[in-house]
Amino acid sequence: MRRVIAFHTIITTYGFWLPNDPRGSWSDFVRAWELLEFGPATRTSEHRSLARDPHNYRERLAAKKHLARSPVKFNGIQARAVARGFANYVARSGCVIHACAALPCHAHFVIARHRYSIEKVATLLKGAATRELIDENIHPFADDSYRDGTLPTPWARKSWSCFLDCDDDIARAIAYVERNPIKDGKRAQEWSFVQRWGTI
Numbered sequence: 189m190r191r192v193i194a195f196h197t198i199i200t201t202y203g204f205w206l207p208n209d210p211r212g213s214w215s216d217f218v219r220a221w222e223l224l225e226f227g228p229a230t231r232t233s234e235h236r237s238l239a240r241d242p243h244n245y246r247e248r249l250a251a252k253k254h255l256a257r258s259p260v261k262f263n264g265i266q267a268r269a270v271a272r273g274f275a276n277y278v279a280r281s282g283c284v285i286h287a288c289a290a291l292p293c294h295a296h297f298v299i300a301r302h303r304y305s306i307e308k309v310a311t312l313l314k315g316a317a318t319r320e321l322i323d324e325n326i327h328p329f330a331d332d333s334y335r336d337g338t339l340p341t342p343w344a345r346k347s348w349s350c351f352l353d354c355d356d357d358i359a360r361a362i363a364y365v366e367r368n369p370i371k372d373g374k375r376a377q378e379w380s381f382v383q384r385w386g387t388i
Contacts, residue, residue: 190353194286195306196361197297197349199314202342203259204293260328260342261292269324270295273317275381280316283309286358286385287365291372296365298358298385310347318342358385 262270271290278285284300295313302309318341321327329340352358362385369377 192351192353193301194352194358194361195297195299195301195349196352196365197299197306197310197347198294199297199310199347200294200344201260201262201292202257202340202344204344257329257332257340259293262328262342263292265324266321266326266328267292269320269326270317271379273320274313275379276320277313277316278381281309281312284383285379285381286383287362288379288382289365289368289377290379291369291374296368298352298361298365306349307347310349314341314343314347 267290271288274285274288274290274295277283281302281304283302285297286300287296287298289296297313299306299309304312318327321342322339327339328342333339350361352361366376369375
């Protein structure tokens with residue numbers, strides 16, 4: 189059996205991908221009663237992107253109207269802060285990121301195997317990005333704090349990761365991540381915290 193050496197990881201913003209999305213989800217159950225009208229959780233074990241699978245777009249938008257808060261879509265200034273948060277985490281942790289695409293509602297990474305589990309790395313990346321949003325006073329829920337003054341997370345609870353165990357897999361994942369902004373109608377991205385594969 190080959191050893192996992194990297195991961196293609198995706199984190200999403202709050203409300204971007206619902207637990208009962210008809211294309212499949214990372215969730216085991218639906219937390220909000222209002223969303224149950226649109227079906228149970230659609231847990232999947234797929235390791236490919238489901239984003240372009242056919243689905244009922246209008247029904248997905250209707251379901252999102254039942255969320256406790258509006259879905260998060262970062263503007264340009266917020267996205268820049270998110271990337272600064274990622275950079276801060278990389279600098280502190282020694283985590284090696286070989287590719288990153290930061291988009292308004294989600295981010296893709298190719299991340300080298302780390303001493304922490306990939307789930308923990310994804311959580312810490314989200315936390316660092318959130319801290320930067322707070323420090324810059326541009327958190328999307330800044331006007332919707334809880335009673336204790338803390339802010340709701342702008343991120344979905346979980347992350348999705350595909351295991352990469354050979355050079356060819358890593359090269360394909362990096363190419364996919366680097367193309368992602370272009371497919372979304374945006375410019376190619378370059379980040380100072382990204383360390384090119386093969387330069388370690």
